[in-house]
Amino acid sequence: MNGTETEMAFDTxxxxxxxxxLAIGSFALRFAFIGLVGNRAMPDWLMRHLRYTAVAIIPALVAPLVIWPAPTDGAPSLIHFTAxxxxxxxxxxxxxxxxxxxxxxxxxxxxxxxxx
Structure with missing residues (x-):
């Protein structure tokens, strides 16, 4: 192993x-919305805000890939910005x-x- 490589080992x-x-946390987060609130009507103001959730998630997922692209080791790339x-x-x-x-x-x- 040279100086640039690091090795991480976890026991089973x-x-x-x-x-x-992580499974328990993920289940608890979903259950809080689906199990506890799923059978109740949501207020109009909350439904209006929830409409924008998908619109916000896609740019949040894509922006790091454009600004710090992995193929260039995080260096800005004109190809990614143009696309x-x-x-x-x-x-x-x-x-x-x-x-x-x-x-x-x-x-x-x-x-x-x-x-x-």
């Missing part, structure tokens, strides 16, 4: 404790999520093939 018991803990800009432009003009995603994937693949 620690791994299973983490897996079970993101094209995707945003198509989404804004067409209001079609699937077409925007296909444009983003195609432009990223095409630009990587041509420039990368």
């Amino acid at each position: 018991m620690t791994l299973w404790i983490v897996i079970v803990g 993101a800009a094209l995707t945003f432009a198509v989404a804004t003009m067409t209001k079609n999520v699937l077409f925007a995603m296909a444009t983003g994937a195609g432009s990223l693949w095409g630009l990587t093939y041509l420039l990368g």
Whole structure:
């Protein structure tokens, strides 16, 4: 092992404790909304805010991949910025999520093939 590599070893018991803990936490979070509140009507103000959840999640998942792309070890990449800009432009003009995603994937693949 050279100086740039690090080795992390976990014993089996620690791994299973983490897996079970995450499973319990995930179940508890879902149960809080579905099991405890699922059969009640939500207030209008809450439903209005929940409509924007999906719109906020996709950019939150994509932004780190554009700003710190893994293929360049976190260095800014013109290819990733361009693909993101094209995707945003198509989404804004067409209001079609699937077409925007296909444009983003195609432009990223095409630009990587041509420039990368």
